[in-house]
Amino acid sequence: MNALPVAKTTRPGNALAGKNVQRVAAIIPAKDEAERIAATVRSARAIPHVDLVLVVDDGSEDDTQHVARAAGAVVVRHSHNRGKAAAMETGAAVVAMRDADGRPPRLLMFIDGDLGDTAVNTAPLVRPVREGVADLAIALLPKQAGAGGRGIVVGASRRAIEAMTGWSPSQPLSGMRCLTREAFEAATPLARGWGVETGMTIDLLRKGYVAVEVPCDLKHRASANDLKGQIHRAAQYRDVLLAVNARKVRGAVDAVRHAGSNVRS
Numbered sequence: 001m002n003a004l005p006v007a008k009t010t011r012p013g014n015a016l017a018g019k020n021v022q023r024v025a026a027i028i029p030a031k032d033e034a035e036r037i038a039a040t041v042r043s044a045r046a047i048p049h050v051d052l053v054l055v056v057d058d059g060s061e062d063d064t065q066h067v068a069r070a071a072g073a074v075v076v077r078h079s080h081n082r083g084k085a086a087a088m089e090t091g092a093a094v095v096a097m098r099d100a101d102g103r104p105p106r107l108l109m110f111i112d113g114d115l116g117d118t119a120v121n122t123a124p125l126v127r128p129v130r131e132g133v134a135d136l137a138i139a140l141l142p143k144q145a146g147a148g149g150r151g152i153v154v155g156a157s158r159r160a161i162e163a164m165t166g167w168s169p170s171q172p173l174s175g176m177r178c179l180t181r182e183a184f185e186a187a188t189p190l191a192r193g194w195g196v197e198t199g200m201t202i203d204l205l206r207k208g209y210v211a212v213e214v215p216c217d218l219k220h221r222a223s224a225n226d227l228k229g230q231i232h233r234a235a236q237y238r239d240v241l242l243a244v245n246a247r248k249v250r251g252a253v254d255a256v257r258h259a260g261s262n263v264r265s
């Protein structure tokens with residue numbers, strides 16, 4: 001027997017069961033991923049229920065778009081680099097254009113371009129969302145060889161999410177996530193750049209959507225502890241703080257508005 005649905009997103013009714021079952025779009029934001037994108041695309045095509053693999057080439061300077069297309073992806077491209085969050089928004093907009101009338105909108109599965117052959121192992125994220133157990137399923141990755149992080153950005157993101165929602169995710173920056181169209185729309189506009197995961201989790205939980213973390217056997221190109229890695233982490237830290245601060249301000253404004261309407265009523 002299936003677990004009882006607890007997710008907030010309205011589920012397609014039984015009339016839509018059978019051959020009209022809910023499909024999944026894999027959206028892969030990619031900047032300069034020519035080396036790994038073919039394996040990632042091929043692997044994503046093997047995820048059960050995925051019928052559309054979309055690569056958003058975010059202004060790559062390498063051959064990402066052609067390699068991705070040759071591997072069987074639908075490819076759209078930003079003419080200049082706009083950051084991961086913008087690539088995700090573009091991807092979701094393109095999927096919406098391809099969702100068929102009379103069918104439930106596809107679930108959106110965001111996958112990083114550097115997962116290679118392991119991309120298929122995001123498959124366990126689909127079930128809890130498809131079955132209505134959660135609106136958002138986030139991949140928990142095993143420990144990555146060569147990872148040089150000291151937990152500073154991860155800790156800042158986790159603490160902010162916990163302070164603002166009460167939930168303390170193990171891997172708050174994990175970008176492999178499957179969610180319903182309704183939840184995605186509720187999370188837009190997305191926080192910019194590397195703040196996108198932190199902002200999305202805070203926004204959805206505050207609106208009553210349900211998130212779960214699901215272990216997935218994934219391997220990605222972890223940032224090392226060299227100069228390039230440190231610069232990358234500094235950018236992540238900046239974007240996470242921007243996302244959190246914007247949400248704190250919004251929370252304070254909402255509280256003042258709410259207090260004002262209580263006084264008037």
Ligand SMILES: O=c1ccn([C@@H]2O[C@H](COP(=O)(O)OP(=O)(O)O[C@H]3O[C@H](CO)[C@@H](O)[C@H](O)[C@H]3O)[C@@H](O)[C@H]2O)c(=O)[nH]1
Binds near residue numbers: 029174194
């Ligand atoms: O301007 C950019 C930069 C990156 N990417 C793509 O975004 C994905 C993630 O980038 P990556 O360089 O692999 O980032 P990581 O340091 O590995 O990022 C971790 O932390 C990020 C949040 O800071 C999450 O978005 C990632 O999912 C998570 O793996 C990859 O497919 C990139 O090609 C873009 O689309 N646009």
Ligand SMILES: O=C(O)[C@H](O)COP(=O)(O)O
Binds near residue numbers: 150153154232233
């Ligand atoms: O390597 C990572 O996990 C991210 O770049 C975040 O860095 P951190 O481990 O220093 O938080």
